[in-house]
Amino acid sequence: MxxxxxxxxxxxxxxxxxxxxxxxxxxxxxxxxxxxxxxPRGPRPEMPADLTARFIEEALKLATTVDTVQTLNDVPAAAHRYLTEHALPLQAIAWQTLQDLRWADAGLAVEFRKPQDSGVVGLTGCFCATAETGTLVLLSGPQTYASAGLLPETHIAIVPASRIVAGHEEAFDLIRKERDELPRAVNFVSGPSRTGDIEQTIVLGAHGPYRVHVIIVKDA
Structure with a gap:
């Protein structure tokens, strides 16, 4: 809507x-x-020249798993490999912007719609990602529904290496540069959903995905 x-x-x-x-x-x-x-913006930590390496380092600290492929055409096979290795379903829902990838050839049954329950795998891209915190930045839209990365138990996100920026400031700069107005929702995803409300014990998957897996595409 x-x-x-x-x-x-x-x-x-x-x-x-x-x-x-x-x-x-x-x-x-x-x-x-x-x-x-x-x-002027406040003080910030120094960032390395290799933002991809920093992003991976920070993402792993957040319990995000990471894979790297060369091209977008390699993504379906990488997603299949991850799901198979973790004994997860080979059925998924995905953003409509990912329809051109050859999911069926890789052995995945993918529907390009919003999730109707939490028991499926969600495949999304991202607007950009921030190296400073290992965070995904997702913008909602008719073809990039926020629920695909929030409701499924497993979230697989495709991150073009060229869209990894230093920090949140650069992410908002990019939004202002490329979008006429803010979308309905801007979601910052930093690893699997977690809470420590009960006895200060961290529980994953409390308010969203149990798993977040990132596939970085070098040539995109």
Missing amino acids: DTSSARRNILARIRAAQGREPEPAAAEREAAADYLARH
């Missing part, structure tokens, strides 16, 4: 209560951009 119009209506009512026009004027947008440009 597209909630963009509902969001615009809510924001328009808030702006009306403030005595402003329903939509921001060009001058207002320019003032916001100027504010961001003039305010």
Whole structure:
């Protein structure tokens, strides 16, 4: 369900209560951009030249498993290998943006739809990933539904090496550069879902996937 119009209506009512026009004027947008440009960012850790290596290092700390392939065409076989090694189902749901990959040839039965239960494997891409924290950045959309990476017990994410950025700041810079407006949801996925609410004992899969597996594509 597209909630963009509902969001615009809510924001328009808030702006009306403030005595402003329903939509921001060009001058207002320019003032916001100027504010961001003039305010320096806080101190940050140094990042290595090899962002992919740093991403892998941090992702492993979060209990994310990682595989690396050369091209996108190698992804279905890598996904099949991971699922087989862990005795997981060879059926999955996936983003519609992944329809061109040859999943069936690799022995996977993939449906390009939103998940209807939590017992399946979810295959997604990502908008980008951050090396500083080993985090996936997923933007929701009609073909990139957020539920594919949140509801299934196993989440397999495809990460082009060229889309690994230093940190969250660069991720938001990229969103502002490539998107006219923020999507309905921006999800930052840092390893499997976990909680320590009960007796400070970490439990995986409490509010999302038990497993997060990343396939990094070098030539993408």
